[in-house]
Amino acid sequence: MKKIIIIGGGAMGSAFTIPCLENNNKVTITEPYSKRFIRDLSSKGKFHSALKIKLPKKLKFKKFSKDTLKEKSDLIVIALSLSGIDFIARELKDLKIKTPILVLTKGLKYQKKNKKIFTISEQFKKNYNMSNVSVLKGPCLAKELAKKNQTSVVIANKNIKVAKSIGKIISTRYYITEYSKDVVGVEVCSAIKNIYSMIIGAGQSLNSSSNLFQKSILEMKYLIKHFKGKEETISGLAGVGDLYVSAAGGRNSKMGSYLGKGYTFKNAKKRFMPNDTVEGEQLAREIAPYILRKIKKKKIPLMIDLLNAILKNKKIKIN
């Protein structure tokens, strides 16, 4: 039995508690930001309003505090949105926490100072001097995991033994873990699929979406090589695996479908998705300063078209 602290009581952090508990671990969840999730997790029945299920009774909720983070544990899991990453990295660094960390968050960060893009694990290492960080990515709808539907994910760490030791703690018969040494490739794939699923969603028929799917893979390959990840990671769970699930459903592809119908981004957001977070939009805004300056536009025409749709509110041309 291991002790796991999960930071982030949103859909993913809460769903992740289920295999962890089933594997007989002691699991504590804490929520630093959202009043709604704090209310859900601290309620008697532990009904989670995003997952629409009751979380297991064995799950412990603790108020977010330095003391909670300092509790002795075997694994700290970060399941916050990208916007919470700097905050939590600072907290963990200040407390000099040495426990192995597993990051579920998907995304990339643009560093204005040196005009570079960092993956989340690079950021932990370079900006916060934290090296014991693994990442877990892949096709996983939190609601499905919460129902114990079979789910396969990949854990990446340059030291594969560390990745496997985490897999042993968290995997179950329905939560299957694969392993990779290509941390950068896994992180870049799992982030940019949010943009490419929007592009695939813009296809107005299965034929056109399939064409966009194939072209997206070519662009993803180019980008992975640019960021020094391994090309083969594209065919893994963090690449085509996650691209499939995101293109088949979800908020990115929904936004893409409106763009494909000829709406501008602003108009579609205001009219159809005013309260939804579209992760692909956030990522597009984050990485655009780098992509537009550093990458040959001819190599990634779909990505450029989408960046123009989001940043300049232009209609997309891909259909």
Ligand SMILES: NC(=O)c1ccc[n+]([C@@H]2O[C@H](COP(=O)([O-])OP(=O)(O)OC[C@H]3O[C@@H](n4cnc5c(N)ncnc54)[C@H](O)[C@@H]3O)[C@@H](O)[C@H]2O)c1
């Ligand atoms: N690794 C995987 O298998 C996997 C699967 C699905 C989703 N995810 C990723 O997990 C992350 C969370 O997704 P989710 O579906 O749980 O989202 P959610 O909206 O349900 O929850 C978001 C979480 O982030 C916190 N948060 C939001 N803004 C914050 C801020 N400014 N500061 C601090 N905390 C903040 C919220 O309080 C909440 O805990 C996303 O990056 C998503 O891509 C990972």
